[in-house]
Amino acid sequence: MNGRRLPRLLWRAVVAAFVAAFYVFLFAPLVVVVGASFDGGEHAFLNFPPRHLSLAWYLKIPGRYFETLWVSLQLGVVAAACSGVLGVMAALALARGRLPGAGLMAALFRAPLQIPVIVTGFAFLQLFYLASAAGGVPLVGSFAGLAIAHVFITLPYVIGTTAAILQRVNPSLEEAAISLGATRWRTFRRVTLPAILPGVYAGALYAFIVSFGDVPVSMFLAGSRYTTFPVEMFYGMELNFDPAILAMSTLILVGSFAAIWAVQRFLGLNTLLGTGAGS
């Protein structure tokens, strides 16, 4: 019996070691950032492990970080919401409509993922210059300009997740609703939308994350009035690095984990799937 158990234990140990190594690989950089943020030394270096435990740098986080964080949060929500609505419409048209050239359109909708973001940023900058020259619409350095570009880069995520789930929604569900007297809109509202909602939420969440983390596109389009948080951080690291950035990063990290926990807790994808089995 021992002869058979031993290899299994060994095998388990190997798996455990691999998993542990994997987590170290994932979390070590975060641990360094968080740890170093609590170092109270006067020198603006990265000290890990921290030598003088202190919250000093947390008190020295410049106000512009919070201002740009607010911009980024707003931008993320707007981009996720717009991409959500447009993405659902596009996915429905592609999956359920009888459009000529639907395949070509699907490829076009995926294009933003295939263009290097730096090119996208530059292209939008040129476009916005042209637009302001032609119609005097100042889009560069404005919230609207950033939002438009962010919808562009986040839309494929919503279309992707929504189309994927839409393909698994039985078309006879919609026909059943129609046969029972529901209009197209009521069918969408009462049957299709609840069925694809998990995909829409997942896509919108991706959209928010992509928008919130974007540097290359925003860098081109941000101005003195509207800069996003990651762009501000990027310039901070480039021009005058100090541990306040680490402190701010730690706060963001805490916020992200809280958000993920809340999503799991209140919008858990299992309950969103909504068969209600076991609930």
Place this chain on the structure above:
Amino acid sequence: MSSVTLAGVTGRYGDFTALDAIDLEIAEGEFLTLLGPSGCGKTTTLRLVAGFLEPSRGRVLFDDEDVTHRPPNRRQIGMVFQDYALFPHMTIADNVGFGLRERGVGKAAIRRRVDELLDLVRLPGVQQRYPAQLSGGQRQRVALARAVAHPPRVLLMDEPLGALDLKLREAMQTEIQRIQRTLAITTVYVTHDQTEAMNLSDRIAVMNQGRIEQLATARELYLKPRTRFVADFVGKINFLPVTVDGYAGPDAHAVGLGTAFRVADGAGRPRGPCLLAVRPEQLRLSPAGTPADGCNALDGRIVDVRYSGNLVRCEVEVAGGTPVIVETGPDDPLATAGTAIRLAWAYDRCTLLDDD
């Protein structure tokens, strides 16, 4: 409840003609089944009645009302799908009440009606459950309750028992028939299962390649099939190649396989080659050399015997090597492989068909 009329209806998917100028009248309260192999146009016909497909020619009438161009949500139909199509995110009560709610019925009235319908399909007390918590048979009952809730002018069922196993399918046939008769609701039922069609229907339309081959009661289809396709699709049947060579009153004389035959009511057949069709259970085994008095007879030899409990199925080789299937009682002493026998059948138990 309404009668349903299809007048010269043609249905196309792109260039493919799925339905070719169909005429069909379904009486008020009738249970009509569209029977045929896959691709015969039966589902297309159902979708035309439902309004999910618009005919490229012809008209669809409910009673005397032309509904050809009316969208399905305004046709007052009830539909049952093979995969049930229950809304997974809604309770059973919300599923069954869906059509009522869309019609603006009040909450209390919906609740009463849902209770009543769940009693009708013998599933009381499942109101607050979700579809995923029910078995296949239970889901199909809910689907049926939902389809008849409003109540519809016509009930359409697309292979509703296709996903169930045999025992459950038989039980559900009885249920469907009971509910259909209780509500006296005009019903169009689609299936490829001839037993199901025969058990359930007032009339059956056998379809093939976008056309109705024969529209008749189960008995008539079985005993008097009008085409080779119908004879072959509904039940088992033997075809013997013969040539009509004369008439005797209402009957026809034919020769084939070196034998002369007589077919009751065959006088309508023109002279020339055709098929003599006879069901396996209409053939009797008798010892070789038995005089054929007052019936058709054909000599042969049993080459294979299969016992299946309630009957024995023999394969008989007759002149020209044609195999003929005979079904006889399980205790028939002649049913042994190798026996030379004479097959006998009454003049009115066979029919002549075109060899198409």
